[in-house]
Amino acid sequence: MFRLTTRQRRLLPLRFFTSSPSFCSISSAAAVTDFPQNDVVSQIICHFISSPPRYSHKLLLNSLRNSNWFRKEVPDLEPSEIESIIEKISSQSAIEFFFLLQNEFGFKHSQNSRFFIAHLLAEKRRYRALFCHMRVVIEEQGSGSAPLLCELLLKSFMGWDSNHVVWDMLAFVYSRTDMVHDALVVLTNMKDLNIRPSIMTYNSLLHNLRETDRVWDFYSELEDNGLQPTDYTYSIFLDGLCRQSLVLEAINFLREINKEVAEPCVVCFNTLMSGFCRKGLIGIAKSLFCMMFKYGLTPDRYSYNILIHGLCVSGSLEEALAFAVDMEKCGLHPDQVTYNILSKGFRLLGTMNGVWMVSEKMLLTEADPGLLTYTILICGNCQTDAVGLYESLLEKGIPPTVVTFNTLINGLCKARKLAQARKWLDDMKMHNVEPTIVSYTTIMNAFCEVGKLEDTFELFEEMKKNGIEPNQVTYTVLMKGLCKRGKLEESVAILRDMLGKGISPDQTLYNALIQCFCKARDFKRAFQLHAEMVQLNIKPNVVTYNILINGLCVYGDLIVAEKLFYDLQCQNFKLPKVAFTTLIKANCAKGDVEKAMVLFHQMAETGFEISLKDYSAVINRLCKRSLLNDAMDFFRMMLVGGIAPDQQICSVIHYSLHQAGFVIAEFQVYVLMIKFGFAPG
Missing domain, CATH: 1.25.40 (Serine Threonine Protein Phosphatase 5, Tetratricopeptide repeat)
Known part of the structure; x- marks a missing residue:
C-alpha cells in the first residue's frame, strides 16, 4: 500500500534510497548494462536511482528493454513487487517503467499501482495521458465498478496533493464512457470529501442527462458549487430543455443568460434554433434568428445552415434558397454542409415535381444570379437536362468552378446518366478546371454500382496518369466493385497496394472485406483479416464482430459463433443487441430452445x-x-x-x-x- 504523500515523496533525499549496502554494491556502469544476480526488485530500483545524472529516462528504459536478464525476470514479477519499485523511484521513471511493463510486456498491474501512476500524471498536469490511463482502467473494470475504485482511493490515497484531480478525472471518464450511474457514485463520494468537480465533469454529465429531469438538479448544483457555466454548459442545458419539449422554459433561460453575461452567446441561439427545428417549430427558430441581431450578434455559418436545413425538411425550399443567397451576401460562403442540405432539399422537392417551379421563380427574382445560385440549381435539377442552367451560367460570363462540375457530375451519376457524367469530366479541362479526386471517385463509384468494373479501372489509371493520387475512399470503391464481382483475392491485392503506399485503411474498409469473405463462406480469410486489423492497431468494433457472428450463424458454424460471442463477453467487450438476437434466432432455428x-x-x-x-x-x-x-x-x-x-x-x-x-x-x-x-x- 502506498503510504507516502506526493509532497513527502518530493522531500525525501536520494540517499534515503541508496543507503542500503545491497544498493551501494552495484556500480553505475552495471546499472545500465547488466545486473548482478541478487534480489531482482533491488536491482531494478538501483538501476534507476544509482545511474549517473547524465543518463536520461529514455536511456534507462531502453537499457531495461534490451536486457536479456530483465526480459527473463519480468514474467516472474508480482504486482506487489512492481508497487515497491515504482514507489521508490522518481516520478518520471515510475510512469515510464509502468507503461513499459504494460504496453510491451503485457504486465497486469494492480489497482494500487494504477492509481499511484494516475496521481503522478495528475501531479505533472499530464491530463490527456491521465484521461487515457483512467479510461483503460474503467473499461477493464466495466459498469458498476465505481464503489470498488472509490473505496481504493479512500483507503490508500487520502491526503495526496493531486488526489482531487484523480477523483474528478474518475467521474469525468465514467461519464464519457456512458457509465452515468458510476459517475454519480463518484460524485457522491466527492461531495462527502468536499472535493468540487470541474466544469468539464459537470458538462459531460449534463450532456448525458440532458433528456431527463435530472438535468435541472445538476445545473443548480453546478451554480451552488460556485462554478461559472461556460457557453458549452449553456448550450447543453438549452439542448436538454428543447429535447424535453420545454419551449417556454428554454426561451426564458436564454433571456436570463443574456441578462447575466457581458456578451450574449451565438452558440446558445444556434442550439435553441437547432432544437426547435428538430421539433418542427420553424417559426420560433426564425424568430430566434432575428433576435440575434437585436442582441448585437452576427449569425454564423452554422446559424444559417440550421435554418436552411429546417426549412428544407419542412418543404419550404424557396425560403431556404433565399437564406442561402443572403448568407453569401453577408460574406459567409456556403460550405459543403450547405450544399448537401440544399441538395437533399431539391431531391425531396423533386419527388413532388416542383423543382422547375422553384428554379424559374428564383431566376426571375434574382436580378443577377451568382455562381452559388446556379450551382445550387444545377444540383437540384441534375435529373431533369441541368445543362440548360449550366449554359445560362456561361452566357452570363460566370466561370464555373470545380464545385459546379462536381455537383453536375454527382447528380448525373445518381440519375444513372453515366455517359454524360464521363463527358463532363473531360469537358472540365476545356474550361481550365482540373478534375479532383472527388470528380474521379464519384464516377468510379457510379460505374461500380452498375457493374462496369472495366470502366472503373480505366478511370483509376487515368486519374493516376494525371498525377492525382488515390485516397482511402478511392481504394474502398475499387474493393467494393471487386467484391461485387466475387473477385475477393483481387480486392485483397488492392488492400495490399493501399498499405504499400502508406494509406491507412479504416474499420469500415476491413469490415466490408470481412463481410464479403463471410458470405463466400471463407471464414479462415475473414479471421485472418480480423487478426490483421489488430496487428495494424485498427481496433475491431461492434460492427466487425457482428459481421463475424452473423456470418458464422448464417453461412458457417453456430458453435464457432457462440465461442466468439462468449470469448468477447469474457473480455468485457460490449456487444451490441443484434449480436444477441442473431444467436437467439440461430438457436431457435436449430431447435436449441434452452x-x-x-x-x-x-x-x-x-x-x-x-x-x-x-x-x-x-x-x-x-x-x-x-x-x-x-x-x-x-x-x-x-x-x-x-x-x-x-x-x-x-x-x-x-x-x-x-x-x-x-x-x-x-x-x-x-x-x-x-x-x-x-x-x-
Whole structure:
C-alpha cells in the first residue's frame, strides 16, 4: 500500500534510497548494462536511482528493454513487487517503467499501482495521458465498478496533493464512457470529501442527462458549487430543455443568460434554433434568428445552415434558397454542409415535381444570379437536362468552378446518366478546371454500382496518369466493385497496394472485406483479416464482430459463433443487441430452445430493452418448428414483462395451436385476442 504523500515523496533525499549496502554494491556502469544476480526488485530500483545524472529516462528504459536478464525476470514479477519499485523511484521513471511493463510486456498491474501512476500524471498536469490511463482502467473494470475504485482511493490515497484531480478525472471518464450511474457514485463520494468537480465533469454529465429531469438538479448544483457555466454548459442545458419539449422554459433561460453575461452567446441561439427545428417549430427558430441581431450578434455559418436545413425538411425550399443567397451576401460562403442540405432539399422537392417551379421563380427574382445560385440549381435539377442552367451560367460570363462540375457530375451519376457524367469530366479541362479526386471517385463509384468494373479501372489509371493520387475512399470503391464481382483475392491485392503506399485503411474498409469473405463462406480469410486489423492497431468494433457472428450463424458454424460471442463477453467487450438476437434466432432455428432462453435472459440482464419485435422473431421461429410449448413459454414471458402482443403474433400462435390440436391453449389465446381487440383468424 502506498503510504507516502506526493509532497513527502518530493522531500525525501536520494540517499534515503541508496543507503542500503545491497544498493551501494552495484556500480553505475552495471546499472545500465547488466545486473548482478541478487534480489531482482533491488536491482531494478538501483538501476534507476544509482545511474549517473547524465543518463536520461529514455536511456534507462531502453537499457531495461534490451536486457536479456530483465526480459527473463519480468514474467516472474508480482504486482506487489512492481508497487515497491515504482514507489521508490522518481516520478518520471515510475510512469515510464509502468507503461513499459504494460504496453510491451503485457504486465497486469494492480489497482494500487494504477492509481499511484494516475496521481503522478495528475501531479505533472499530464491530463490527456491521465484521461487515457483512467479510461483503460474503467473499461477493464466495466459498469458498476465505481464503489470498488472509490473505496481504493479512500483507503490508500487520502491526503495526496493531486488526489482531487484523480477523483474528478474518475467521474469525468465514467461519464464519457456512458457509465452515468458510476459517475454519480463518484460524485457522491466527492461531495462527502468536499472535493468540487470541474466544469468539464459537470458538462459531460449534463450532456448525458440532458433528456431527463435530472438535468435541472445538476445545473443548480453546478451554480451552488460556485462554478461559472461556460457557453458549452449553456448550450447543453438549452439542448436538454428543447429535447424535453420545454419551449417556454428554454426561451426564458436564454433571456436570463443574456441578462447575466457581458456578451450574449451565438452558440446558445444556434442550439435553441437547432432544437426547435428538430421539433418542427420553424417559426420560433426564425424568430430566434432575428433576435440575434437585436442582441448585437452576427449569425454564423452554422446559424444559417440550421435554418436552411429546417426549412428544407419542412418543404419550404424557396425560403431556404433565399437564406442561402443572403448568407453569401453577408460574406459567409456556403460550405459543403450547405450544399448537401440544399441538395437533399431539391431531391425531396423533386419527388413532388416542383423543382422547375422553384428554379424559374428564383431566376426571375434574382436580378443577377451568382455562381452559388446556379450551382445550387444545377444540383437540384441534375435529373431533369441541368445543362440548360449550366449554359445560362456561361452566357452570363460566370466561370464555373470545380464545385459546379462536381455537383453536375454527382447528380448525373445518381440519375444513372453515366455517359454524360464521363463527358463532363473531360469537358472540365476545356474550361481550365482540373478534375479532383472527388470528380474521379464519384464516377468510379457510379460505374461500380452498375457493374462496369472495366470502366472503373480505366478511370483509376487515368486519374493516376494525371498525377492525382488515390485516397482511402478511392481504394474502398475499387474493393467494393471487386467484391461485387466475387473477385475477393483481387480486392485483397488492392488492400495490399493501399498499405504499400502508406494509406491507412479504416474499420469500415476491413469490415466490408470481412463481410464479403463471410458470405463466400471463407471464414479462415475473414479471421485472418480480423487478426490483421489488430496487428495494424485498427481496433475491431461492434460492427466487425457482428459481421463475424452473423456470418458464422448464417453461412458457417453456430458453435464457432457462440465461442466468439462468449470469448468477447469474457473480455468485457460490449456487444451490441443484434449480436444477441442473431444467436437467439440461430438457436431457435436449430431447435436449441434452452440456449435461446439463456441468451434472451442475458440480453435483458445486460440492459438492452426487449421489444415486441424480439419476442415475435423467437416465437415465429419456434412455431415454424412446431415447438409450441416453447413458443407459449416465450409468449407468457412477454405478457408478464408488460409487453402487449400485436395482431400478427397472436394470429401466428392461434393458428399453430389450432393446427396442432391444442384446444385449451388455442382457446386461451382466442380470449386474449378478443381482450386486445383483435379479430381471430
